[in-house]
Amino acid sequence: MADQKKRLDSNVTGNFYVDATCINCDTCRQLAPASFEEVGSFSAVTSQPTDEEHLHRAYQALLACPVGSIGIEQSEPVQMQEAMASFPLHLEDGVYYCGFNSKKSLGANSFFLEHPDGNWLIDSPRYLKHLVEAFERKGGLSYIFLTHKDDVAEAEKYATHFGAKRIIHRADLEAAPGAEWIIEDVTSSQIFPQFEIIPVPGHTAGCMALLYKNKFLFTGDHLWWDSKQQVLRAPSQRVWRKRVLLDSLQKLLGYRFEWVLAGHGDRVRLSAESMQSHVQTLIERHHPTRVSP
Numbered sequence: 001m002a003d004q005k006k007r008l009d010s011n012v013t014g015n016f017y018v019d020a021t022c023i024n025c026d027t028c029r030q031l032a033p034a035s036f037e038e039v040g041s042f043s044a045v046t047s048q049p050t051d052e053e054h055l056h057r058a059y060q061a062l063l064a065c066p067v068g069s070i071g072i073e074q075s076e077p078v079q080m081q082e083a084m085a086s087f088p089l090h091l092e093d094g095v096y097y098c099g100f101n102s103k104k105s106l107g108a109n110s111f112f113l114e115h116p117d118g119n120w121l122i123d124s125p126r127y128l129k130h131l132v133e134a135f136e137r138k139g140g141l142s143y144i145f146l147t148h149k150d151d152v153a154e155a156e157k158y159a160t161h162f163g164a165k166r167i168i169h170r171a172d173l174e175a176a177p178g179a180e181w182i183i184e185d186v187t188s189s190q191i192f193p194q195f196e197i198i199p200v201p202g203h204t205a206g207c208m209a210l211l212y213k214n215k216f217l218f219t220g221d222h223l224w225w226d227s228k229q230q231v232l233r234a235p236s237q238r239v240w241r242k243r244v245l246l247d248s249l250q251k252l253l254g255y256r257f258e259w260v261l262a263g264h265g266d267r268v269r270l271s272a273e274s275m276q277s278h279v280q281t282l283i284e285r286h287h288p289t290r291v292s293p
């Protein structure tokens, strides 16, 4: 719970505020960009929500915040309930953003994928009754895809509850030593029709992306959308091997996808052509002399 005594001065006056426990994970700014902005090394409420839609988004941000840094002076139980019921949040075609980001992954986004042959979780949100029941209503979980070692969060609890198989790369196995499905490959593999695992080492040795339907690319911390600058970004700090990271970015030019669904950083949907062009620009930014195919 946020603490009024720790309310940041950068907040505007009004019901919603951010306190000094904020870890600057960006979740609130992705969900409610009209209300939350980055000010210094924290988020702050720079515009109080004034209409129903913005109010709903601000409550979604409050619930998704991994460390409970968003507070309200006066609670509106109906709006809170509606925001709660909106998670997992449908994006498109049976793909959902889970909400309830976990502080164990420093607030990484996680996703739920509804599929007739078994549902998927991509990285892990907080282990929460609300989400467990929501997944149960949709038929449970069969697979938990772990993009890399930093965003495992509470995957083990979900795997135990649902009897789901956790999928992780051997090189990042230390984060989930009991994982049921270990990927050894360094090349891409189609594990089911419409599901392709693409190893993308760089940020960590075991980073993987999951491509679904040649449309949705779950990228963990390998690739994300910078909504302020309207560009794709890849890690420039905390990188295991920069050269390998660049090779992994270049590898993505061989795939068609319209969505980038990231752990840290924003998600985006573009045309497949525009996405390719953004990936190419990103590679050129990271390494101007690298020739793209």
Ligand code: SF4
Pocket: 018, 021, 022, 023, 024, 025, 026, 027, 028, 029, 042, 043, 061, 064, 065, 066, 067, 068, 069, 070, 107
């Ligand atoms: S979601 Fe919470 S921790 Fe993350 S930036 Fe917003 S206020 Fe800070």
